[in-house]
Amino acid sequence: MARRLPVYLVLDTSGSMHGEPISAVETGVQTLVSALRQDPYALETAYLSVITFDSSAKQMVPLTELTAFQAPTFTASGTTALGDALRLVAQKIDSEVAKTTAEVKGDWKPLVFIMTDGEPTDHWQNGLAEFRKQKVGMTICCAAGQGADTNVLKQISEIVVQLDTADSATIKAFFKWVSASVSTSSQKVESGINLEKVGELPPPPPEVNIVV
Amino acid sequence: MEENKEQEIQKEVSAEETPQAEKGETTDSQSENSQQPEEPKMPEITYQTLAILMKNLPNGKVKKEYEAEFDVATLKTEKGNSIASAEFEGLQAVGLDYFPEEKKIKGIPTAAGDHKITIRYKLGDWTDGKPVLLYTFTLIINPDPRVLWNNTPTPETIEYYKPDSDKAFVQAGDKNMAAASQRGRSHAHEGNSRDDDFALHFDTKTDWYALVVADGAGSAKFSREGARIACQTAKEICEAQLSKDGIAEVLDLAIAEYHKDDSDKNRIELYQSLHSEVLAKAAWSAFENIVKEAQAKVEPVKQKEYATTLILSIAKKFEFGWFVGAWWVGDGGIGIYQKENNQVEILGEPDGGEFAGQTRFLTMGEEIFKDRQRTYFKIVKDFTALVLMTDGITDPKFETDANLKRIEKWNALWEDLNGANEDGVKVDFTDDNAQAADQLLRWLDFWSKGNHDDRTIAILY
Structure with missing residues (x-):
C-alpha cells in the first residue's frame, strides 16, 4: 500500500454554531470531499477523519480513504471542549497513523485543521500537552468569527486564520481553501516533501485572514 | 365471536372504500371491474x-x-x-x-x-x-x-532541461546493460521536469562495467541537474580511475587475493583500494562538481538546491566469478539477483528516515563520507541481474527496507519484468536484444496507486 496522507478535520459543534454556521460546515465538508475526488493526488493518498467537539469531543468519522468517505451530518449544542478535542485528535493520530519502521511503510505526517467559533470552556492546556506529543505535518487553526480567542489558537499552532464572520459564504471560502491546501499537500508529498510552513500552502481567499 | 369480529372489520373496510370507488361492488374481482365501461380519466x-x-x-x-x-x-x-x-x-x-x-x-x-x-x-x-x-x-x-492524471510536457526553455524519459542499451562483453528513466505522473501532471538520472559505461580495454542511478530531491530547485552531474561525474571518474596504470592492476590483484583467501587483511586491502581510488573518489568528485556548478551560477545558490541521491556500481568478470562493488547514499536500492540459487545480495543500506520522505543526499557533503560505511563489494559465481533502482521503483515494488532483502520480492520483481504484470509488458533479457531499453521504458509505466514518483532502473544481465 502506498503512503497515506492523513487529514484530521476538528470542528466546533457547540451551541453557538447552531443554525447557519453548522449547516455551512456540513456543506463545507461535502464540497471539500467532492473537490478532492477530482484531484488525482488527493484521490490516491488522502485519508480523512472528522472529529467534532461541543461539551466533549467525538470522532464522527475514523480515518477513512477519500474514495470511501461519506460526509457526516452535524448538530450544534453544548459548550466548547477544545482541550478534549486536542486530546482526542492526539489519541487518534497515535493509533491511526503508521510510523515508518524497517517492516512498515509509514504514513506522511498528518494535516490537522481545527475550526472553532468560541473560547474553550475546558482545561485546554492539558489537551494541548497531549497533542504536542504527536508528530504533525501542519496544524491550521481557524477562528470562525470574532468570538474565538486567536491567542489560544496561536499556542496550538503558528498557523492561525480568522474568518470575519461565521456566515455560510465565509465558511464555504474557508473549506475551499482547506481543499486546495490538502491538494497541494498531497501533491508535494508525492514528490517527497512534507509541508511545514503556511507559505507553502495556496494563498487564502480574502475572507480568510492570516493572523500574525 | 371471532368470526363476528372479522365480519365487522370487513364491513368497515367496504364502507370506507365505497364512497371513493362509487361502484358498490368492491368485493368483486378486478377482472370483472375492468370489464365495466368507464370514461378513461388521466x-x-x-x-x-x-x-x-x-x-x-x-x-x-x-x-x-x-x-x-x-x-x-x-x-x-x-x-x-x-x-x-x-x-x-x-x-x-x-x-x-x-x-x-x-x-x-x-x-x-x-x-x-x-x-x-x-x-x-x-x-x-x-x-x-x-x-x-x-x-x-x-x-x-x-x-x-488514471484518467485524472494529465501528461504535460516539460517546457524545453527551463534551465537544465532534460527529456521526460531516457533509455540506453549497451551490448558488451559477457553481459549487456539496459537502463530506463521515466518522469513520474506527479511531475507529468504539473508539467515539471524529471529529477532522476542514470549513466552506463563499459570499458572495452579494462572490461569494467559501470552503472549509476540518481534521484534528485523533489524539494530542491535544480535537483534534476544535481542528479545528472552526479551520474556523469561518477561514471567518468570510475572509467578514468579503472584505466589508470597502478590502480587497475592493484585492484585486480586485490580482488584475486581476496577471492583466494578472504582474510581480514585481504578484505581491508581490497576495500581501501576500491573505496579510496574508485568508488568514494567518484562520489566525492560528483559532490565537488555539484558545488562548482552551484557556485558558478551568475547568482550562486546553495549546493542543497542540487540535492540528489546516488547509487554507483562497478562490475567485472574474472575466471573465478564476478566482482561487484557499490557506493550508495540515499534511498532506492541495489542488489545482485541470483535466480538459480534463489539469492539476492544487497550492496549496502538505504538511508531511511523515521518519517516518509526523509533520506540523505550526496550534496550533504563531508558528513555523508564520514557517517558510515557506504562502499560494499561482493564476489559471486554468476548472477541473473545486477539491478540499481531509484525509490520510484523500490517504493511500489518493495515497500519497506526489510522487504528489499527478501528474495520473494526479488523473484516477483524479476517475473514482473519478464511479463507477469497486468499490462503484459515484457522485457526480453536474452542476449543482444537491442529493444531491451525500449521495453524497460514501457515497463516503467506500471500502475501503482499513490506511487507516482520518477522511476529509474539500470540492469546488468
Whole structure:
C-alpha cells in the first residue's frame, strides 16, 4: 500500500454554531470531499477523519480513504471542549497513523485543521500537552468569527486564520481553501516533501485572514 | 365471536372504500371491474417528500462492478411506516439497478460524481389518490484516478532541461546493460521536469562495467541537474580511475587475493583500494562538481538546491566469478539477483528516515563520507541481474527496507519484468536484444496507486 496522507478535520459543534454556521460546515465538508475526488493526488493518498467537539469531543468519522468517505451530518449544542478535542485528535493520530519502521511503510505526517467559533470552556492546556506529543505535518487553526480567542489558537499552532464572520459564504471560502491546501499537500508529498510552513500552502481567499 | 369480529372489520373496510370507488361492488374481482365501461380519466398523481431511514449506500468507482445490499421491504420512513413498493430514479442513468429478488443494488457505474438518486415509494396502505412519496439521497461514484492524471510536457526553455524519459542499451562483453528513466505522473501532471538520472559505461580495454542511478530531491530547485552531474561525474571518474596504470592492476590483484583467501587483511586491502581510488573518489568528485556548478551560477545558490541521491556500481568478470562493488547514499536500492540459487545480495543500506520522505543526499557533503560505511563489494559465481533502482521503483515494488532483502520480492520483481504484470509488458533479457531499453521504458509505466514518483532502473544481465 502506498503512503497515506492523513487529514484530521476538528470542528466546533457547540451551541453557538447552531443554525447557519453548522449547516455551512456540513456543506463545507461535502464540497471539500467532492473537490478532492477530482484531484488525482488527493484521490490516491488522502485519508480523512472528522472529529467534532461541543461539551466533549467525538470522532464522527475514523480515518477513512477519500474514495470511501461519506460526509457526516452535524448538530450544534453544548459548550466548547477544545482541550478534549486536542486530546482526542492526539489519541487518534497515535493509533491511526503508521510510523515508518524497517517492516512498515509509514504514513506522511498528518494535516490537522481545527475550526472553532468560541473560547474553550475546558482545561485546554492539558489537551494541548497531549497533542504536542504527536508528530504533525501542519496544524491550521481557524477562528470562525470574532468570538474565538486567536491567542489560544496561536499556542496550538503558528498557523492561525480568522474568518470575519461565521456566515455560510465565509465558511464555504474557508473549506475551499482547506481543499486546495490538502491538494497541494498531497501533491508535494508525492514528490517527497512534507509541508511545514503556511507559505507553502495556496494563498487564502480574502475572507480568510492570516493572523500574525 | 371471532368470526363476528372479522365480519365487522370487513364491513368497515367496504364502507370506507365505497364512497371513493362509487361502484358498490368492491368485493368483486378486478377482472370483472375492468370489464365495466368507464370514461378513461388521466390519473392525477401527487408527490410528497418523506425521508426514509436508511444507511448510506457505499461509494462506488466508475467502471468497476458495484454491489450493495438493499432491501426495500425492510425500509421504514422517518415516521416509522413500512414501504410497499419503490421505484428508483437516477440509478439506471448511472448504470445501476435495484434487484428486489437479490435484495441488491448492483451494476457497473458509468459516470463519476455525486449522483442524486430519488426513491419514489408508496406506503403499505397506499390507495389511488394518496400521494406518492419521495426521498432523495446521494450516491458517490469515484472517478478512475488514471484518467485524472494529465501528461504535460516539460517546457524545453527551463534551465537544465532534460527529456521526460531516457533509455540506453549497451551490448558488451559477457553481459549487456539496459537502463530506463521515466518522469513520474506527479511531475507529468504539473508539467515539471524529471529529477532522476542514470549513466552506463563499459570499458572495452579494462572490461569494467559501470552503472549509476540518481534521484534528485523533489524539494530542491535544480535537483534534476544535481542528479545528472552526479551520474556523469561518477561514471567518468570510475572509467578514468579503472584505466589508470597502478590502480587497475592493484585492484585486480586485490580482488584475486581476496577471492583466494578472504582474510581480514585481504578484505581491508581490497576495500581501501576500491573505496579510496574508485568508488568514494567518484562520489566525492560528483559532490565537488555539484558545488562548482552551484557556485558558478551568475547568482550562486546553495549546493542543497542540487540535492540528489546516488547509487554507483562497478562490475567485472574474472575466471573465478564476478566482482561487484557499490557506493550508495540515499534511498532506492541495489542488489545482485541470483535466480538459480534463489539469492539476492544487497550492496549496502538505504538511508531511511523515521518519517516518509526523509533520506540523505550526496550534496550533504563531508558528513555523508564520514557517517558510515557506504562502499560494499561482493564476489559471486554468476548472477541473473545486477539491478540499481531509484525509490520510484523500490517504493511500489518493495515497500519497506526489510522487504528489499527478501528474495520473494526479488523473484516477483524479476517475473514482473519478464511479463507477469497486468499490462503484459515484457522485457526480453536474452542476449543482444537491442529493444531491451525500449521495453524497460514501457515497463516503467506500471500502475501503482499513490506511487507516482520518477522511476529509474539500470540492469546488468
